[in-house]
Amino acid sequence: MTNDDDFGFLDAVAVREIRRGLLKALAIPGYQVPYASREMPVARGFGTGGMQVTLAIAVPGDQLKVIDQGADDSVNAVALRRFIGNACPGMATTTRTAEATLIQTRHRTPERSLVPGQVMVYQVPYPDPLQIVEPSEAERRRMHAHGDYARLWVKLYEDVVRYREVALSNRYPARVHGRYIIDPSPIPRWDLPKLHRSPVPHLFAAGREKKLYAVPPHTDVVPLAFDDVPFEVERFAAADGGRHRCARCGAGDTFLDEIPLPDGTRRWQCNDQDRCDERMEAMA
Amino acid sequence: MGYVAVRGGEAAITEAIRTLELLRTAGAADPLGVDQIRDQLRLLVDRVMAEGGLHDPQLAALAVKQAFGDPLEASFILRAHRSHLPRLGETAAHRGDDLRVVRRISSAFKEIPGGQVLGPSTDYLQRLFRRELIDESPEAFKSVVKDWFKDLPDDAVPATFPKVLDLLRAEGLLDDQPAGTEAVDITRSTLAFPIPRPARLAHMARGETGGLLAIAYSTMRGYGYLHPTVAELRVGWLPVRLPHPLTGEPVEAGEVLITECEIIATHEAHQGSDGPPRLSLGYGACFGHQETKAIAMAMCDRAMVSGEQRGARHPAEDAEFVVCHIDGIEAMGFCSHYKLPHYVTFQSDLENLRTSRAKMQAAP
Numbered sequence: 047m048t049n050d051d052d053f054g055f056l057d058a059v060a061v062r063e064i065r066r067g068l069l070k071a072l073a074i075p076g077y078q079v080p081y082a083s084r085e086m087p088v089a090r091g092f093g094t095g096g097m098q099v100t101l102a103i104a105v106p107g108d109q110l111k112v113i114d115q116g117a118d119d120s121v122n123a124v125a126l127r128r129f130i131g132n133a134c135p136g137m138a139t140t141t142r143t144a145e146a147t148l149i150q151t152r153h154r155t156p157e158r159s160l161v162p163g164q165v166m167v168y169q170v171p172y173p174d175p176l177q178i179v180e181p182s183e184a185e186r187r188r189m190h191a192h193g194d195y196a197r198l199w200v201k202l203y204e205d206v207v208r209y210r211e212v213a214l215s216n217r218y219p220a221r222v223h224g225r226y227i228i229d230p231s232p233i234p235r236w237d238l239p240k241l242h243r244s245p246v247p248h249l250f251a252a253g254r255e256k257k258l259y260a261v262p263p264h265t266d267v268v269p270l271a272f273d274d275v276p277f278e279v280e281r282f283a284a285a286d287g288g289r290h291r292c293a294r295c296g297a298g299d300t301f302l303d304e305i306p307l308p309d310g311t312r313r314w315q316c317n318d319q320d321r322c323d324e325r326m327e328a329m330a
Numbered sequence: 331m332g333y334v335a336v337r338g339g340e341a342a343i344t345e346a347i348r349t350l351e352l353l354r355t356a357g358a359a360d361p362l363g364v365d366q367i368r369d370q371l372r373l374l375v376d377r378v379m380a381e382g383g384l385h386d387p388q389l390a391a392l393a394v395k396q397a398f399g400d401p402l403e404a405s406f407i408l409r410a411h412r413s414h415l416p417r418l419g420e421t422a423a424h425r426g427d428d429l430r431v432v433r434r435i436s437s438a439f440k441e442i443p444g445g446q447v448l449g450p451s452t453d454y455l456q457r458l459f460r461r462e463l464i465d466e467s468p469e470a471f472k473s474v475v476k477d478w479f480k481d482l483p484d485d486a487v488p489a490t491f492p493k494v495l496d497l498l499r500a501e502g503l504l505d506d507q508p509a510g511t512e513a514v515d516i517t518r519s520t521l522a523f524p525i526p527r528p529a530r531l532a533h534m535a536r537g538e539t540g541g542l543l544a545i546a547y548s549t550m551r552g553y554g555y556l557h558p559t560v561a562e563l564r565v566g567w568l569p570v571r572l573p574h575p576l577t578g579e580p581v582e583a584g585e586v587l588i589t590e591c592e593i594i595a596t597h598e599a600h601q602g603s604d605g606p607p608r609l610s611l612g613y614g615a616c617f618g619h620q621e622t623k624a625i626a627m628a629m630c631d632r633a634m635v636s637g638e639q640r641g642a643r644h645p646a647e648d649a650e651f652v653v654c655h656i657d658g659i660e661a662m663g664f665c666s667h668y669k670l671p672h673y674v675t676f677q678s679d680l681e682n683l684r685t686s687r688a689k690m691q692a693a694p
Contacts, residue, residue: 057416059518080520085413089406090660091667115674122670124339153674171667182650184523210689215682216675234678254660256521280681283688304677317674 054101055133060084064102064258068249071260076226078173078190083256093126093152094253096169100150103165106136111146116154116301116317126150143320153216155237157300157321162263166248168231173252173259175219175229195227198270206275220269222261227270235279236301241267282314290314295325354398367391376587376618377401381658382408383517383536385586385617402538402662409659413517421572422580423513426590426615427493429566436494437560438594444491449565450619494562495592498609505598505608523650530634530649534627535616538658545646545656546626549633554644556632558593558612565589565619590615591624595632610636
């Protein structure tokens with residue numbers, strides 16, 4: 047694997063550090079590996095972590111897909127794809143999940159089942175699930191080291207008492223490989239089961255908070271839940287007791303966007319643009 | 331680049347950039363010269379260099395121009411550039427004693443060896459408009475410098491001055507911080523807590539002036555008790571000495587303008603011994619002429635050292651709190667990121683609320 051000066055934007059020192067960090071993250075599933083995150087020419091919070099990981103692992107011949115909110119043409123996805131594409135000559139970009147070898151994403155895991163050979167890279171704002179209950183990082187690291195997740199469980203319990211439901215919709219905490227609890231970036235609950243025993247590595251990178259972590263392939267990812275209050279994904283319940291379906295492709299098994307219309311009604315459609323297009327093409 | 335996915339987003343971004351360029355060039359004025367910004371908006375350039383973490387007045391001035399005068403954006407451009415530069419070497423520690431001083435004051439003593447040198451200070455300006463600057467004559471503008479140097483003897487001001495703190499140090503009144511700790515390159519090392527003092531100082535030197543000031547101000551107002559005195563504030567040119575590539579001997583390679591501040595805070599029991607109480611210190615230094623920043627930094631340094639010694643009781647004494655919240659570029663980036671679409675997470679929030687309400691309705 048070569049990393050010429052003109053491929054990948056990052057200097058060799060940064061590339062080596064990020065790759066080593068990723069190897070450590072894969073070796074200790076769910077553990078947050080600190081790294082010296084570089085400043086990138088895009089703002090912190092816009093995906094600098096994901097960008098650094100993608101740039102550090104991309105090789106010529108890769109097929110890159112970049113999505114933001116499930117869409118390939120979202121402005122931020124376009125800006126990141128343009129930058130990474132220019133920085134990596136010889137790498138192609140695609141909107142097809144099926145064709146992609148490298149998928150950088152913000153807030154979603156694709157609906158289409160991933161296959162070995164693909165790598166997921168998530169842009170992460172908050173790498174630590176304990177941040178919900180503890181502001182100090184020094185203290186949170188101690189808690190992770192001791193496996194001390196009591197306060198997180200108490201928060202979940204109190205939510206159930208107050209709201210009959212855990213009041214965490216996205217970035218729902220999950221235990222990886224029976225040990226560390228992760229913040230799976232703000233993917234919706236809907237996507238969390240896709241991480242469980244997934245055949246591909248899921249790499250998480252928080253640029254501003256300077257952490258890397260990972261879910262290796264075929265690894266248990268179990269959402270925190272109580273025996274009598276099981277984990278539940280988004281329902282998309284319709285008034286008639288059924289489930290909303292995509293107004294475009296008709297799918298009833300995808301995460302939906304709710305679009306308010308001028309007449310006060312709602313239109314529901316697939317959030318994962320590529321999955322929706324794929325179904326439309328299959329029906330055509 | 332291979333196949334490029336192009337849909338609405340691409341065109342929207344291109345148009346947004348065109349509109350920005352339109353606004354940058356709108357109006358009847360001539361294009362702003364980078365040299366004008368560098369020379370006449372020097373305090374802004376200094377701030378951008380400090381927060382960007384790179385001493386390059388020309389590039390900092392270009393960043394200011396390119397960022398339409400926004401200091402956060404300008405420092406961001408400079409820092410993104412800096413992040414990409416190779417690290418060529420490491421110097422030995424430089425000391426403020428060597429500053430070729432243009433200004434130095436002490437509020438601790440009426441008179442100090444070498445004298446108080448007011449230098450270029452805005453402190454005693456009356457903040458009234460100088461309306462003659464609206465339409466300044468180029469001749470009058472240029473004559474100021476000419477007149478200044480006309481009758482100036484070469485030895486008008488000594489190049490370096492002794493440190494005020496040395497007077498107190500000689501008397502054994504100072505609680506000096508252990509100086510043995512190695513410098514930390516915060517751009518190449520991981521951030522972990524507890525964070526050593528050199529790394530804290532480096533973070534503050536790149537910190538956003540307003541953020542640092544807000545935290546320092548909280549200690550001045552009572553969230554902490556420093557009772558600070560400015561032992562010495564100096565502004566001057568620091569000769570930068572690099573190790574010679576062959577001999578290893580330090581060679582002067584240039585100089586940078588810096589501001590340095592040492593504050594004396596309350597006296598405390600001597601750390602680590604039964605000796606008599608001593609005065610505690612705080613240190614601040616940053617690129618350029620930035621007095622408020624250097625003072626605020628020295629106060630925060632002192633507050634954090636106190637917090638480390640006897641437990642943080644106030645935000646300014648908590649090193650993690652200070653270090654994680656003073657970086658303007660990170661804070662601005664994250665604040666701006668909320669403008670990005672968040673409709674997936676919000677949809678998820680709505681579904682969570684609806685489910686919760688349905689469950690509460692079913693079993694009140």
